[in-house]
Amino acid sequence: MRFFCFLGKAGGFRGRGLQLFDFCRYLIDKREGPLLTAEEAYRKTGVPMYEHQKISAMTAGDEIRSVYLINQASLQQSRNGPYWRLEFKDASGVLEAKIWSPLSLSFPALAPGQMAEVGGRIAVYRDQLQLTVEGMRVLEEEEAALLPMENYLPSSERPAADMLADIEALCDEVFTHKPWKKFVRSVFSDKRLRPMLLRAPAAKSMHHAYAGGLLEHLLSVAGLCMRMADHYPDMDRQALLAGALLHDIGKLDELSGPLATEYTDEGRFLGHIAQGLIMLEPFLQKSGLEPELAMHFKHLVASHHGEREFGAVALPATPEAFALHFADNMDAKVNQCRNSVPAQEEGMAWSPYQNLLGRSLCRPLRTPEPAPSEEKRKGRAEKKNDKQEERQCSLL
Numbered sequence: 548m549r550f551f552c553f554l555g556k557a558g559g560f561r562g563r564g565l566q567l568f569d570f571c572r573y574l575i576d577k578r579e580g581p582l583l584t585a586e587e588a589y590r591k592t593g594v595p596m597y598e599h600q601k602i603s604a605m606t607a608g609d610e611i612r613s614v615y616l617i618n619q620a621s622l623q624q625s626r627n628g629p630y631w632r633l634e635f636k637d638a639s640g641v642l643e644a645k646i647w648s649p650l651s652l653s654f655p656a657l658a659p660g661q662m663a664e665v666g667g668r669i670a671v672y673r674d675q676l677q678l679t680v681e682g683m684r685v686l687e688e689e690e691a692a693l694l695p696m697e698n699y700l701p702s703s704e705r706p707a708a709d710m711l712a713d714i715e716a717l718c719d720e721v722f723t724h725k726p727w728k729k730f731v732r733s734v735f736s737d738k739r740l741r742p743m744l745l746r747a748p749a750a751k752s753m754h755h756a757y758a759g760g761l762l763e764h765l766l767s768v769a770g771l772c773m774r775m776a777d778h779y780p781d782m783d784r785q786a787l788l789a790g791a792l793l794h795d796i797g798k799l800d801e802l803s804g805p806l807a808t809e810y811t812d813e814g815r816f817l818g819h820i821a822q823g824l825i826m827l828e829p830f831l832q833k834s835g836l837e838p839e840l841a842m843h844f845k846h847l848v849a850s851h852h853g854e855r856e857f858g859a860v861a862l863p864a865t866p867e868a869f870a871l872h873f874a875d876n877m878d879a880k881v882n883q884c885r886n887s888v889p890a891q892e893e894g895m896a897w898s899p900y901q902n903l904l905g906r907s908l909c910r911p912l913r914t915p916e917p918a919p920s921e922e923k924r925k926g927r928a929e930k931k932n933d934k935q936e937e938r939q940c941s942l943l
């Protein structure tokens with residue numbers, strides 16, 4: 548089912564674009580209750596589901612009606628007037644496109660980073676697929692911010708909504724002190740932050756630089772911290788969990804744009820640690836948390852980078868602050884190792900030189916593990932031996 552219809556004229560998507568916006572807004576307004584799938588929302592709103600047509604699946608002759616990221620845009624001249632030469636992008640690939648005159652005159656300015664609802668037909672030009680645009684509408688930033696980013700950016704392997712549900716379950720399990728629970732849950736259910744969390748990468752490049760990457764990182768750091776708290780039971784498990792789940796929350800305002808891949812002015816001026824502390828203050832105020840606990844929490848956020856040269860506002864001064872710093876660092880480095888070496892390469896493989904780390908990273912040869920059948924055989928053999936031993940014991 549298509550979400551919008553193509554009207555074949557310049558700007559012809561305008562009326563239907565509002566529906567896309569309303570539909571996404573409906574999904575987000577439901578944030579207090581259980582998350583709805585696009586299909587459930589469709590059943591409730593009657594607005595057809597938005598369907599993304601992957602660039603990698605296109606072939607010559609296909610009719611295209613979908614939303615893409617404008618990756619490149621230049622206005623050129625031909626004998627028939629000015630035309631736009633574009634490159635559209637999604638998570639699966641890039642697509643060359645042209646908007647010929649007179650339709651090109653409807654778009655005085657187009658720029659990389661904009662999202663556009665596009666209609667047209669695919670043809671082959673110089674052995675490459677190319678889209679001739681027959682209608683297009685540039686989405687408002689507010690509309691674009693509501694699109695499922697996994698269509699446009701590489702995304703984390705787990706759906707963001709599942710990871711958010713895991714975070715909420717962890718809060719319910721660990722927070723026995725009501726103000727902690729109230730504080731952390733209020734951040735994760737905030738009307739502005741929740742939709743941003745569902746898509747945010749944890750960084751522009753470096754680690755977890757994909758849609759859902761921030762949630763994946765927060766959940767993973769929280770998991771590591773909870774294991775450390777098991778090992779060191781005298782740690783304040785609840786303060787540590789709050790710190791783990793919220794230490795990078797300032798990244799939501801550090802990166803901007805529909806794909807959250809550009810630093811905001813605020814992000815450049817303050818950085819995500821200061822932004823996080825400012826962002827969380829009103830939630831802390833309303834939580835009823837004891838001032839000493841609130842102060843410890845702020846210390847966890849302020850010191851999680853470990854050293855001043857890496858942006859820490861304070862140096863870790865409590866066991867929980869050390870635990871959070873090491874868990875954060877470990878998760879970032881392991882993720883970076885995994886993602887900088889191409890998965891398809893067999894055996895030992897090295898990444899290109901990583902400037903920020905000052906080294907190349909390696910995926911080493913892995914110690915062979917017994918094949919499942921071998922394990923089963925081993926298990927059966929062990930059982931047989933056990934029985935023989937039992938029999939021998941009973942004979943003695």
Ligand SMILES: [Fe+2]
Binds near residue numbers: 795819
């Ligand atoms: Fe950080």
Ligand SMILES: [Fe+2]
Binds near residue numbers: 764875
């Ligand atoms: Fe982090």
